Amino acid sequence: xxxxxxxxxxxxxxxxxxxxxxxxxxxxxxxxxxxxxxxxxxxxxxxxxxxxxxxxxxxxxxxxxxxxxxxxxxxxxxxxxxxxxxxxxxxxxxxxxxxxxxxxxxxxxxxxxxxxxxxxxxxxxxxxxxxxxxxxxxxxxxxxx
Ligand code: NI
Numbered sequence: 001x002x003x004x005x006x007x008x009x010x011x012x013x014x015x016x017x018x019x020x021x022x023x024x025x026x027x028x029x030x031x032x033x034x035x036x037x038x039x040x041x042x043x044x045x046x047x048x049x050x051x052x053x054x055x056x057x058x059x060x061x062x063x064x065x066x067x068x069x070x071x072x073x074x075x076x077x078x079x080x081x082x083x084x085x086x087x088x089x090x091x092x093x094x095x096x097x098x099x100x101x102x103x104x105x106x107x108x109x110x111x112x113x114x115x116x117x118x119x120x121x122x123x124x125x126x127x128x129x130x131x132x133x134x135x136x137x138x139x140x141x142x143x144x145x
Contacts, residue, residue, distance in 0.1 A: 002027055006037040006060065006102055016047040017092070033108040040064070040094040040101040048091050053107040055084040057092070062101030065093040086110060 002025075009020035020037035022028040028035065034053075040046060040062075048069075057066070057076075064076040069089035076082050084090055094101035 006039070006104070009037050011037070011039060015049065017041070017044060033106050035104065035106045038092065038103040038105050040092055040103070042094060042099060042101075043097050044094050046092040048089055050087060050089040051107070052086045053109050054086055055090075055105055055107040057082045057084065058104045058106070060102045060104050062094060062099050063096060064101055064103055065095055067091040067093060 004022070004025060006020060010024050011018040011020045013019075015038075018039040018041075020039070022031075022035040022037075038046065038057075057064075058081045059076045059078050061078060063078065064080070064082075065073050066076055066082050066084075067073045067090065068084070071088070073093075074082065092101075092103060
């Protein structure tokens with residue numbers, strides 16, 4: 001057993017928020033999915049995201065608001081899991097001005113897709129904010145949430 005703690009994870013600035021990729025954990029290389037911690041500061045939002053992977057986003061601290069293009073917004077308090085279909089364009093908001101928000105994002109390509117396809121056509125395509133270039137840089141390491 002291994003306990004993975006967001007509080008001690010290495011976080012980097014990506015997508016307008018702070019990201020802790022599970023590639024930092026040696027054990028994660030063997031898992032059939034990718035994952036990342038997403039830390040959204042008070043009053044902050046991620047950049048718009050769109051990718052070929054299915055994404056299961058679990059709110060572990062704070063209260064998220066998920067905005068999905070064409071589907072409006074959904075409040076997601078601590079303990080909520082949000083399942084996003086491939087190519088659903090989404091943003092994570094932390095509307096609190098005081099409380100941090102941490103989401104564990106778990107993502108994988110649906111059956112029939114390959115990891116190569118995911119890396120190629122995922123992630124960088126969005127780019128509707130200035131930080132879109134950050135997404136371009138990260139797509140190469142095997143997809144994202
Ligand atoms: Ni995503």
